Amino acid sequence: METPIYDFLKKYSSSGTLRCHMPGHKGIGGELPYDLDITEITGADSLFEADGIILRAEKNTSHLYGTAASFFSAGGSTLCIQAMLAAMKFQGRTVVAVRNVHRAFLNAAALLDLDVRWILPDYTDGILSGRISLEDTEKALASVNKPCLYVTSPDYTGRLADIPALAEICRRYGAPLLVDNAHGAHLRFFPESLHPISLGADICCDSAHKMLPALTGAAFLHTSRAEYGAVLRQCMSLFASTSPSYLIMCSLDLCNKYLAEKISVDIGSGLERLKKLRGRFSDRLFFAESEPFHITVRAAESGYDGNELAALLRKNGVECEYSDCGTVILLMSPVNTGEDFRRLGGALEKSLDEAEKHPRTLIRTAFVLPERAMSVREAVFSPSEEIPVDEAEGRICGAVKVPCPPAVPIAASGEIIDRSCINIFKTYGISSVIVVK
Ligand SMILES: Cc1ncc(COP(=O)(O)O)c(C=O)c1O
Known part of the structure; x- marks a missing residue:
């Protein structure tokens, strides 16, 4: 596959042109990574008015993912989430969201002053992951005017939602289905695609940097509906820097080549290795239900403290993606080799x-949706103070304070913190919260 951005940058970097333009590093004598980092010079196109090499690279992505349009983001899925929610705001839609959203969603809700209607999943892996009830989803969509549905799939633990069933419900209510697929850019290239766009989503974001060989901050925003094309690009530009990184865009361009030429083979061998690894430990560890490249160990249920297991793994040369007392997440990608698995x-x-060894325990999060006192935006922009968690009962949650990762809210801004929130805050080691004064 062609790589128009990379080819342009390589040619420019070797041309010896005197760089009387930004950035200020001027290519630092041709050294990596500066030599390929440029700005919107002639021929380099411009992300938010793309009609040259960037558009060509985005069209390659669109072809690879089978979308109506795909856009590059140098601001991660965070920017894509802002853009897709802004597009819904343009249409005057009410956002119905399954609660285990990433902080990026809550921040976007504050920026866009969204009136979010929550669906509580049946939390099965702490606050990180839950099963989405189709009945609850249908009820929520039926209860509002002009809805859209926002779900996170895969979630942080790799659990996949039933996208085809959700898409079918959404169709009945004329609701666009938006999927935070930050953790699932690779799913398109499974022997049978598990990517949200293939399964019926209208818009989704993929953090290419999480599961593919791309630089941190690199993401795709996809839509299956041609009519969203122009508005999504416009919405992205509302929030993005006017100087998107060419290095990040170049990594997406090179990622396209990997997707076209190599990923299917790598996924084939990765799936084999993952199956073997799970099999090897099946008598000692319970694994959560997830897409295969997220190895989510139910540590407490297996008789271990998750944090202690993560520390031992670190000592033995492996840094995990996430741990808490009940869970350890080891994140692999198609790029990992047989030697990595060994x-x-x-x-x-x-x-x-x-x-x-500890007694085996099953951690389930009994969670009731906290009462709402004000909108997310009002709470985030109100004067606030940080107080110890134990003193927070009855106070209104201010700015979102969640450990990152995984950045899933326990109380959302504007909600009244109750006893059950306090208990969950403590379970996740959060000792202070930001509340409205
Ligand atoms: C589920 C989920 N959504 C969105 C994001 C934000 O993605 P990015 O870091 O690419 O902006 C993350 C980041 O960890 C995430 O885990």
């Missing part, structure tokens, strides 16, 4: 031998 298997074996 090392991971060895480190897991060693860490489990060294770990202290």
